[in-house]
Amino acid sequence: MSDKLKLSDLNSILKDLDVESLEGVTIEGDIELDIQGGGGMNPAMAYALGHEAAQISLHVANIARMLGYPVDQLFAQCLGAGGETAALQAEPAIEELMQTKFDVARSSEWNTPIQEVTLGATSADGGSRGHTITLGGEKAMPFYFDAEMPNRNYVTMDVFDMPISMAKSVKSNYEDVMGDPAEWAKKVVNEYNADMVTIHLISTDPLINDTPAKEAAKVVEDVLQAVDVPIVIGGSGNPQKDPEVLEKAAEVAEGERALLASASLNLDYERVAKAATDYGHAVLSWTQLEINAQKELNRKLMKQCNVPRDSIVMDPTTAALGYGLDYAYSNMERIRLSALMGDDELNFPMSSGTTNAWGARESWMKESPLKEDSDWGPREYRGPIWEIVTGLSLALAGNDMFMMMHPTSVQVLKEITQTLYGNIEAKTPDITNWITAEV
Amino acid sequence: MKINSPLDAYKYLPGTNCGRCGEDTCMAFASHLIDRSKSGEDCLPMVEEDKYAKKLEELEKLLAPEIKEVTIGTGEKSVTIGGDDVLFRHKLTFFNKTAYAYDVTDTMDDKELEERINTIQTFKKFYVGEFLTLDMVAVRCVSGKPETFAETVKKVIGLTELPLVLCSFDPAVLKAALEVASDKKPLMYAANQENWKEVAGLAKEYEVPVTLFAPNDLDLLKSMAKTFAEMGIEDLVLDPGTFPTGRELKTTFENFLKIRRAGIDGDGEIAYPIMAVPLTAWMAYDDDVSASYWETVVASVLTVKYGDIMIMHSIEPYALLPEMHLRDTIYTDPRKPVTVDPGVWEVGSPTADSPIIVTTNFALTYYTVESDIASNKIDCYIVVADTEGIGVEAAVAGGQLTADKIKKTLENAKFDLKEKTNYNTVILPGLSARLQGDVEDKVGSRVLIGPADSGRLPGWLEKNWPPQNK
Numbered sequence: 001m002s003d004k005l006k007l008s009d010l011n012s013i014l015k016d017l018d019v020e021s022l023e024g025v026t027i028e029g030d031i032e033l034d035i036q037g038g039g040g041m042n043p044a045m046a047y048a049l050g051h052e053a054a055q056i057s058l059h060v061a062n063i064a065r066m067l068g069y070p071v072d073q074l075f076a077q078c079l080g081a082g083g084e085t086a087a088l089q090a091e092p093a094i095e096e097l098m099q100t101k102f103d104v105a106r107s108s109e110w111n112t113p114i115q116e117v118t119l120g121a122t123s124a125d126g127g128s129r130g131h132t133i134t135l136g137g138e139k140a141m142p143f144y145f146d147a148e149m150p151n152r153n154y155v156t157m158d159v160f161d162m163p164i165s166m167a168k169s170v171k172s173n174y175e176d177v178m179g180d181p182a183e184w185a186k187k188v189v190n191e192y193n194a195d196m197v198t199i200h201l202i203s204t205d206p207l208i209n210d211t212p213a214k215e216a217a218k219v220v221e222d223v224l225q226a227v228d229v230p231i232v233i234g235g236s237g238n239p240q241k242d243p244e245v246l247e248k249a250a251e252v253a254e255g256e257r258a259l260l261a262s263a264s265l266n267l268d269y270e271r272v273a274k275a276a277t278d279y280g281h282a283v284l285s286w287t288q289l290e291i292n293a294q295k296e297l298n299r300k301l302m303k304q305c306n307v308p309r310d311s312i313v314m315d316p317t318t319a320a321l322g323y324g325l326d327y328a329y330s331n332m333e334r335i336r337l338s339a340l341m342g343d344d345e346l347n348f349p350m351s352s353g354t355t356n357a358w359g360a361r362e363s364w365m366k367e368s369p370l371k372e373d374s375d376w377g378p379r380e381y382r383g384p385i386w387e388i389v390t391g392l393s394l395a396l397a398g399n400d401m402f403m404m405m406h407p408t409s410v411q412v413l414k415e416i417t418q419t420l421y422g423n424i425e426a427k428t429p430d431i432t433n434w435i436t437a438e439v
Numbered sequence: 440m441k442i443n444s445p446l447d448a449y450k451y452l453p454g455t456n457c458g459r460c461g462e463d464t465c466m467a468f469a470s471h472l473i474d475r476s477k478s479g480e481d482c483l484p485m486v487e488e489d490k491y492a493k494k495l496e497e498l499e500k501l502l503a504p505e506i507k508e509v510t511i512g513t514g515e516k517s518v519t520i521g522g523d524d525v526l527f528r529h530k531l532t533f534f535n536k537t538a539y540a541y542d543v544t545d546t547m548d549d550k551e552l553e554e555r556i557n558t559i560q561t562f563k564k565f566y567v568g569e570f571l572t573l574d575m576v577a578v579r580c581v582s583g584k585p586e587t588f589a590e591t592v593k594k595v596i597g598l599t600e601l602p603l604v605l606c607s608f609d610p611a612v613l614k615a616a617l618e619v620a621s622d623k624k625p626l627m628y629a630a631n632q633e634n635w636k637e638v639a640g641l642a643k644e645y646e647v648p649v650t651l652f653a654p655n656d657l658d659l660l661k662s663m664a665k666t667f668a669e670m671g672i673e674d675l676v677l678d679p680g681t682f683p684t685g686r687e688l689k690t691t692f693e694n695f696l697k698i699r700r701a702g703i704d705g706d707g708e709i710a711y712p713i714m715a716v717p718l719t720a721w722m723a724y725d726d727d728v729s730a731s732y733w734e735t736v737v738a739s740v741l742t743v744k745y746g747d748i749m750i751m752h753s754i755e756p757y758a759l760l761p762e763m764h765l766r767d768t769i770y771t772d773p774r775k776p777v778t779v780d781p782g783v784w785e786v787g788s789p790t791a792d793s794p795i796i797v798t799t800n801f802a803l804t805y806y807t808v809e810s811d812i813a814s815n816k817i818d819c820y821i822v823v824a825d826t827e828g829i830g831v832e833a834a835v836a837g838g839q840l841t842a843d844k845i846k847k848t849l850e851n852a853k854f855d856l857k858e859k860t861n862y863n864t865v866i867l868p869g870l871s872a873r874l875q876g877d878v879e880d881k882v883g884s885r886v887l888i889g890p891a892d893s894g895r896l897p898g899w900l901e902k903n904w905p906p907q908n909k
Contacts, residue, residue: 098666102657104701145693322764330529369894377756389761426685429722435606439721
């Protein structure tokens with residue numbers, strides 16, 4: 001049997017009871033409180049109901065007290081406040097904010113730090129670099145609050161061993177140094193604040209100039225002379241020629257702890273790995289948007305070629321914004337999450353060929369080739385931001401080092417990644433009344 | 440979502456395998472419930488028959504996304520935000536792309552207002568078969584006057600169907616605007632520590648979604664959300680403040696991470712969509728290009744992690760294009776295929792005199808080439824080589840695009856160049872120039888090297904097609 005009562009009914013019944021003289025009272029049957037409205041109640045109704053409920057609880061509490069139950073203690077426990085006023089606190093739900101604390105757990109899954117890899121060697125370690133750069137070491141996803149990020153992101157700027165075609169807004173920065181890699185390297189370090197320099201020996205490609213490896217190695221020496229930052233040495237991308245080119249380059253750069261770019265599954269990676277271990281360099285392990293291929297190549301470098309863990313950096317491939325960045329982003333994010341959760345075949349710092357952003361037509365084309373599109377606006381501004389956003393999204397996926405081209409892109413990417421890293425002090429505006437800001 | 444295996448969902452289904460949902464079995468339907476490609480209401484027996492009503496209700500509660508969905512606006516242009524179930528897109532996908540709102544103010548003259556709104560609602564960029572567009576207009580009350588604001592809001596409604604965000608901390612101003620706009624279901628911005636009682640009253644009275652603003656105070660934000668929910672106001676959007684620079688920007692980023700992680704982890708009191716206001720970048724930078732750049736940068740960070748709606752100022756194409764593309768990047772369903780079928784495909788109505796263009800089966804590459812050609816009304820064949828979903832440049836470097844692959848594609852499609860075409864000539868992408876000799880030998884055709892970007896194909900074809908001598 002069940003009695004349905006309105007709250008107010010119950011209240012009036014209880015009110016009429018003289019609780020002071022209550023004796024032998026029994027409450028029979030089930031009492032069902034039917035509160036209509038739920039979430040859709042209006043504040044006035046909620047207030048009225050709250051009032052009724054509180055009154056009832058006072059009456060019932062009095063009954064309980066009569067029966068010898070330690071009511072006050074219970075209220076104090078439940079509501080965390082003094083017994084007398086506790087029952088009343090439920091009332092003003094719409095008059096005062098319901099105080100609550102925000103809390104969130106730190107990740108318990110991320111238990112393995114990323115391997116640290118140091119590039120460059122100073123005279124103390126037999127090199128001639130002015131300083132070294134350490135990549136990796138993260139214990140959490142980038143810039144997360146779960147753990148301090150030990151090393152910031154770094155940018156290495158591209159230098160080529162011959163004049164190449166490039167987007168107009170990039171080219172205008174390098175016209176005076178194109179054809180002189182040493183001067184080019186100086187320019188990116190001194191004027192554009194590059195942390196490192198990548199010398200791409202693209203003229204060695206048999207289909208371009210087929211520059212002999214030995215000759216190309218001289219360019220590496222020139223660059224090492226010109227600047228004292230750590231360097232990356234890149235081949236032409238020709239899988240037949242690159243191992244030989246990188247061997248010779250590694251030899252002349254012995255002791256400088258350069259990064260050799262790259263070892264991949266479609267060339268003789270053993271030769272590249274051996275060049276790195278023989279002459280004390282690190283090796284870039286390059287795969288194409290495939291996490292399992294990345295694991296395979298890293299495993300081969302470690303097990304088959306005996307490359308030490310502290311000498312491997314990965315390039316899981318960067319696709320430009322609008323041209324597959326979604327794959328590149330998630331590929332990196334998956335790699336980094338797996339690494340933090342203990343996958344020791346993926347537990348290395350990552351590098352991004354952010355320059356690939358300049359392959360996107362949005363970065364260099366004067367206007368849209370499609371008649372249906374809105375005006376794309378001036379490309380001088382479109383290009384650099386394309387490179388920035390491509391790199392920035394990958395920074396958030398876990399990328400450590402960025403290979404880049406445009407000085408503005410480099411400056412802005414460094415500004416935002418170091419802001420998120422916590423390195424930038426700035427007097428931020430008061431946003432309390434941003435709505436009326438004059439912008 | 441409180442369950443994560445098809446078996447958990449299956450328990451609630453009729454189990455009759457009636458097939459009315461379009462699936463052969465209830466189990467197959469259950470797996471679609473889990474990947475969110477179908478919803479409980481797609482099971483017609485459960486909707487129609489009373490005996491299933493309770494189970495359907497229970498099931499829908501279990502299937503509801505962790506982050507509440509909030510709809511702003513009415514009709515075709517309305518936007519829904521929130522609805523996520525995961526912290527990383529590869530674990531499922533992100534739902535309801537970030538809604539981008541661009542601002543106007545009630546101190547703009549009519550001409551400026553009209554021009555800005557026109558740009559916001561007409562800006563479009565073709566991409567993989569559809570147009571990327573912008574979503575909303577945020578109207579800021581700068582005048583401080585209720586009647587001025589209401590007047591502007593009325594004008595804006597006359598100019599656009601896009602959903603609105605009504606921005607003021609003054610309840611009187613908000614009320615005046617709601618009087619003229621509440622049937623359009625705009626998003627109110629915002630309740631804060633001072634005005635929340637009055638704003639809650641407005642949300643109740645006019646039945647519109649509302650933003651809670653508590654700059655860098657997550658306790659306050661959660662207290663407000665809890666209080667509003669208790670009052671029955673659950674169409675909430677949370678703004679923890681977007682500080683544009685310095686350590687405060689780092690904190691802003693962390694606040695977004697914290698709110699979303701707590702929500703996905705099951706703290707229902709804070710499981711609402713999050714708003715970012717990259718517009719604050721304009722308070723930190725003086726010159727337009729720097730401000731616009733930094734605004735795009737802040738918007739990018741908070742689009743990736745975990746902004747559901749944002750208010751911005753720059754409507755320069757160099758800001759809009761990367762913003763729209765990045766949003767598309769993050770919200771594209773990672774479960775959709777990367778590739779198109781290899782083969783020889785026709786664009787338009789090609790004849791024996793039409794060009795034969797080689798590309799890869801990476802979906803983005805294919806659709807880009809296809810749209811460049813189709814948009815310019817060129818009839819041609821596209822030879823789509825199976826490069827395992829890798830684009831041209833990378834596929835040449837990685838050995839997935841080779842002369843053998845191209846030859847095999849033609850053979851498999853039984854496309855004999857000498858038989859079906861008059862020129863026995865294929866056009867290779869500019870980025871695969873190094874394959875020229877090899878393709879000539881293996882395919883036995885002439886090879887022309889096309890432009891590096893297919894956007895230049897129309898101009899290139901004009902100069903180079905048909906080839907000079909047969």
